Structures are given as C-alpha cells and as structure tokens.
Amino acid sequence: MNPTGKVTLLSAGPGDLDLLTLKAAKALACADVVLLDDLVNPEIAALAPQARVIKVGKRGGCRSTPQAFIERLMQRYARKGLHVVRVKGGEALLFGRAGEELAALQRARIPVAIINGVSSAFAAAAGLGVSLTHRDHCQGVIFVTAHLRDHSEPDWRALAATRMTLAIYMGMSRIETLCATLAQALSSDTPAAVVQWAGSANERRVTGTLGTIAAVATEAGLGSPAIILVGDAIGEAITLAAWETEAPLLRSA
Amino acid sequence: MNPTGKVTLLSAGPGDLDLLTLKAAKALACADVVLLDDLVNPEIAALAPQARVIKVGKRGGCRSTPQAFIERLMQRYARKGLHVVRVKGGEALLFGRAGEELAALQRARIPVAIINGVSSAFAAAAGLGVSLTHRDHCQGVIFVTAHLRDHSEPDWRALAATRMTLAIYMGMSRIETLCATLAQALSSDTPAAVVQWAGSANERRVTGTLGTIAAVATEAGLGSPAIILVGDAIGEAITLAAWETEAPLLRSA
Numbered sequence: 001m002n003p004t005g006k007v008t009l010l011s012a013g014p015g016d017l018d019l020l021t022l023k024a025a026k027a028l029a030c031a032d033v034v035l036l037d038d039l040v041n042p043e044i045a046a047l048a049p050q051a052r053v054i055k056v057g058k059r060g061g062c063r064s065t066p067q068a069f070i071e072r073l074m075q076r077y078a079r080k081g082l083h084v085v086r087v088k089g090g091e092a093l094l095f096g097r098a099g100e101e102l103a104a105l106q107r108a109r110i111p112v113a114i115i116n117g118v119s120s121a122f123a124a125a126a127g128l129g130v131s132l133t134h135r136d137h138c139q140g141v142i143f144v145t146a147h148l149r150d151h152s153e154p155d156w157r158a159l160a161a162t163r164m165t166l167a168i169y170m171g172m173s174r175i176e177t178l179c180a181t182l183a184q185a186l187s188s189d190t191p192a193a194v195v196q197w198a199g200s201a202n203e204r205r206v207t208g209t210l211g212t213i214a215a216v217a218t219e220a221g222l223g224s225p226a227i228i229l230v231g232d233a234i235g236e237a238i239t240l241a242a243w244e245t246e247a248p249l250l251r252s253a
Numbered sequence: 254m255n256p257t258g259k260v261t262l263l264s265a266g267p268g269d270l271d272l273l274t275l276k277a278a279k280a281l282a283c284a285d286v287v288l289l290d291d292l293v294n295p296e297i298a299a300l301a302p303q304a305r306v307i308k309v310g311k312r313g314g315c316r317s318t319p320q321a322f323i324e325r326l327m328q329r330y331a332r333k334g335l336h337v338v339r340v341k342g343g344e345a346l347l348f349g350r351a352g353e354e355l356a357a358l359q360r361a362r363i364p365v366a367i368i369n370g371v372s373s374a375f376a377a378a379a380g381l382g383v384s385l386t387h388r389d390h391c392q393g394v395i396f397v398t399a400h401l402r403d404h405s406e407p408d409w410r411a412l413a414a415t416r417m418t419l420a421i422y423m424g425m426s427r428i429e430t431l432c433a434t435l436a437q438a439l440s441s442d443t444p445a446a447v448v449q450w451a452g453s454a455n456e457r458r459v460t461g462t463l464g465t466i467a468a469v470a471t472e473a474g475l476g477s478p479a480i481i482l483v484g485d486a487i488g489e490a491i492t493l494a495a496w497e498t499e500a501p502l503l504r505s506a
Contacts, residue, residue, distance in 0.1 A: 013274070013369075017275070018274065018275045018276035019275070019276055019369060020274060020275055021266070021271065021272050021273060021274055021275075021371065022270070022271045022272070022273055022274075022275065022278060023269070023271035023272055025275060026271070091371075091375055092384075093375055093378045093379060093383070093384045093385050093386075094375070094384075094386055094394065095386050095388075097384075097388065099383070099384035099386075099387030099389070099486065099489050100388075102383070102384065102491050103489065103491065105491075112382070112491070114378075114379040115379070116266075116272060116371040116375045116376055116452070117371065118274065118344075118369040118370065118371065119375075122344055122346055122347070122369045122372075123369055125346045125367075126346060126368070126369050129355055129365070130346070130352070130355070131345075131350075131351040131352035131355065132346050132347055133346075133347055133348050133352075133396070134352030134353070135350065135402055139397055139398055139401060139407045140395055140397035140398060140407070141395070141396050142393055142394075142395045142396075142415070142417065143393050143395075143396070144393035144417070145386070145393060148392060149388055154392045155415065155416075158411075158414045158415045158416075159415055161411045161414065162395070162408065162411045162412055162415065163408075163411075164397070199369070236355070236356065238355050238356065238358075238359040238365070
C-alpha cells in the first residue's frame with residue numbers, strides 16, 4: 001500500500017452548498033477521487049476541480065451500486081496513493097452506513113478521517129424557525145430511521161414514552177401508519193411537520209398535527225426525501241424573515 | 254423600526270473554526286454586531302472584522318448575562334437597522350434556548366434567520382471514529398441534556414428502553430449516578446465514551462463501558478464541557494488516521 005493514500009468520509013450537508021463546512025470545502029479542493037451518494041447535490045463536484053468524480057448512489061429500493069462495491073472502490077483508489085473523498089448527504093455519522101465503511105477501511109488498513117456536517121433534520125428545523133428542544137416542552141430530540149434493515153418498525157411507543165421531539169428520517173412511505181401509531185401514544189393534537197428537501201433550493205414544508213399531517217403532506221405532494229418532525233416543541237415554529245430566500249410554507253393545518 | 258435591521262441565529266459548531274459552514278462565514282463577514290456565547294471559540298471574531306463583538310456568556314451556575322438582557326440587546330441593535338449575528342456554540346437549534354430567542358424576536362417583529370452548524374455530539378463521534386447509528390446496533394440516536402431547568406433528571410429508563418445510542422449533553426456533574434442508572438436498565442458492559450471539548454484543538458477522549466467510564470473520565474481529569482456517548486454502536490470506534498491532527502485517546506477501559 002502506498003502510505004500516502006487515504007479516505008475522508010465527508011458530510012455534504014442537506015443540499016445547499018453553503019451549508020458545507022470550511023473543512024469540507026478544503027478537503028474537496030485537494031481530493032483526487034470523489035465518490036458521490038445519490039442524494040448529494042451534484043454541483044458539489046465543482047468544489048473538487050482536480051478530482052475524478054464517481055456517482056455511487058444507493059437509494060432505497062432502486063437499482064444502485066452495492067455497498068461492497070463502494071467499499072472496494074474506496075480501497076482500490078486509496079491503495080494507489082490517492083486521496084479519496086467519500087461524500088455522504090447530511091451528516092456522515094447519522095444513518096447512511098458510515099459504520100460499515102469505517103470498519104471495512106480499518107480492516108484494509110486504509111487511513112481514514114471524518115468531516116462532520118449539517119444533518120437534514122436541523123435544516124428542517126431552521127426552515128420552520130423552530131428549536132428541536134425548546135425547554136418548555138422537552139429535554140431532547142430523537143433521530144430515528146423508519147427504514148429498518150429487516151423491514152420491521154421502530155418501537156414507536158417506546159420513543160413516544162420519552163416525551164422528546166422526534167425527527168423521523170425515511171418515513172414518508174409509511175407516514176400514515178406511523179402518525180396513527182404515534183397519535184395513540186401521544187395525542188392527535190401533537191404538533192407535526194414535514195419538510196422535503198430540507199436545506200436545499202427545492203425545500204417544501206407543511207405543518208399540522210399528528211392527526212392531520214399525513215393527509216396534508218400527501219395533498220401537497222410531498223414525498224421522499226423528507227423529514228417528519230413530531231412534538232410540542234415543533235408547535236413553536238415562527239415565521240422567518242422575508243429577506244432570507246426561503247421556500248414558502250405550503251400549508252398549515 | 255428601521256426595516257433593514259435583522260438578527261441571524263448562527264451555529265458556531267464545536268470549536269474548530271474550520272467546522273463553521275460557508276454560510277456562517279459569509280454572515281459573519283457582513284455582521285454589524287456579534288453576540289458571542291461563552292463556549293464559542295473567541296477567535297471567531299476575526300471572521301467579523303467590521304463588527305462590534307460583545308460577549309454574552311451564560312454558563313450554567315456561573316455569574317453571567319441574563320437571558321432577558323441578551324434578548325433586549327439583540328432587539329436594540331436590530332432596531333437601529335443593524336445586522337446582529339447571535340453566535341451560539343454547536344448547533345443553535347439543539348439546546349441553548351434558541352426557541353425562547355426566536356419567540357422574543359418574533360414578538361418584537363424583528364426579522365430573523367437561522368444558520369445551522371455541527372453539534373458537538375457529532376464532533377465527538379468523529380473524534381472516536383464511530384457512527385452514532387451503526388445499523389447492526391440501533392435505529393437512531395437520542396440527544397438529551399442532563400441539566401434540566403427544575404434540577405430533576407431525565408427519565409433514563411425510558412431512554413434506555415428505546416435501545417438507541419444516547420448522546421448526553423451537560424452530564425459531567427452527575428456522570429457517576431447517570432451511568433449507574435443506565436447500567437441497571439441496559440448492562441454495565443454497554444460501551445460508553447466521554448469526549449471533552451469535542452471538535453476543538455483541546456479535544457480529549459476516553460472510552461470504556463457504563464461500568465467503568467465515570468471512573469476513567471474522572472481519573473483522566475475530564476470535566477465540562479463534554480459529551481457522554483452510550484450504546485453498542487459506540488463500541489465500534491476505530492483508530493483514525495495519524496495524518497489527521499488528532500487528540501490522542503487518553504485511556505480505554
């Protein structure tokens with residue numbers, strides 16, 4: 001192995017390239033190879049002018065690049081002595097299999113670094129003008145994926161019992177049933193919101209309650225990728241400044 | 254009110270200025286007034302060369318600027334037509350009273366925008382080389398503060414029942430009792446870590462289990478501000494590349 005080869009797992013944030021960190025921009029500027037996930041804004045390639053850019057999307061349910069192939073690809077380029085930047089949407093260390101990729105790189109003895117970023121639930125909250133943890137309402141927030149490997153469901157009742165804000169990733173295909181389950185454990189009046197393409201130019205938002213949000217989001221045509229936010233803290237959303245280029249709130253119920 | 258005045262709630266990230274977003278750097282560059290929280294790296298002032306910089310720390314238990322005064326200060330400068338940038342450590346929308354500040358600004362009809370950042374639990378995970386949500390172990394992660402307004406405790410048993418990774422903020426003053434409580438609900442063998450000053454030049458880390466981590470952290474002299482991470486996913490931590498300027502792992506037990 002060439003000792004100078006290395007891999008950087010880089011968090012691309014939610015879409016708007018201005019939400020990249022300065023550290024991420026610097027890593028891209030000196031990348032030799034860039035591996036891009038499906039949900040990453042493709043314009044990010046402009047920040048890596050010297051790099052060979054390879055798309056390795058792996059969207060749930062679609063035909064896509066197998067995980068093992070992506071891992072081999074990283075290792076092959078790193079072994080050539082190249083700086084491989086593996087770009088993941090949002091925050092690399094939240095969902096998205098970073099754990100498996102880190103383990104594979106360690107087994108292969110490839111040096112690896114990690115660059116943090118903004119996860120899309122934070123961008124969703126920013127779009128809504130709301131703290132995820134307003135202390136009048138909760139002591140924290142839960143980031144959970146509704147898309148489990150074995151096609152089972154998260155234990156929604158256990159999550160509801162914590163009385164914390166829920167930020168649900170990959171839940172749009174089952175929004176109706178998950179909101180109904182949560183409404184039983186909490187209350188159908190609990191504030192809820194859906195933000196599609198949070199933190200990107202295409203951002204679209206609706207607000208409502210556990211009782212209304214599934215219908216409101218469906219009616220507005222919102223689908224994946226989106227974040228579902230649930231909890232009393234979400235009811236504190238304010239109207240943001242018009243001087244910000246903001247996507248309008250589509251509907252509130 | 255001068256219509257051009259405005260407030261930006263800006264997330265400064267965990268300390269390393271390279272972890273600021275490009276959007277944050279741009280907002281600072283055109284700020285008129287910058288209000289800095291206690292835990293923010295003071296070198297950030299260099300990014301706001303035109304601004305008057307005011308420190309408004311509010312550290313738990315210490316003599317500090319009251320929240321109401323900070324809110325009045327933001328409004329006073331915004332009403333003069335100035336661009337006020339309120340800088341919060343980590344991610345502004347996670348803990349830290351952004352909810353109250355947003356509400357106060359809305360009541361005062363001051364235009365407000367929000368810029369996301371990297372929360373320190375993500376930086377802690379990056380330092381440890383670990384995903385917060387390795388799918389072999391969990392379906393999500395809980396961000397919880399151990400420092401409650403009424404001095405009560407979070408419901409640790411309800412949190413443990415979710416089987417998710419726990420990222421505990423402001424827990425160092427009670428690390429022994431909270432780990433003991435969690436060890437009863439989970440297992441004393443559950444992997445745990447403490448990362449002080451995560452994502453800054455002073456970062457210090459220890460790893461262990463729920464049974465050992467309180468003693469290990471105390472012995473290593475780790476105190477606030479620190480993140481406590483708990484869960485099987487944390488046991489997957491890898492050794493990161495030496496070419497990254499990394500704080501060494503102090504002790505693993």
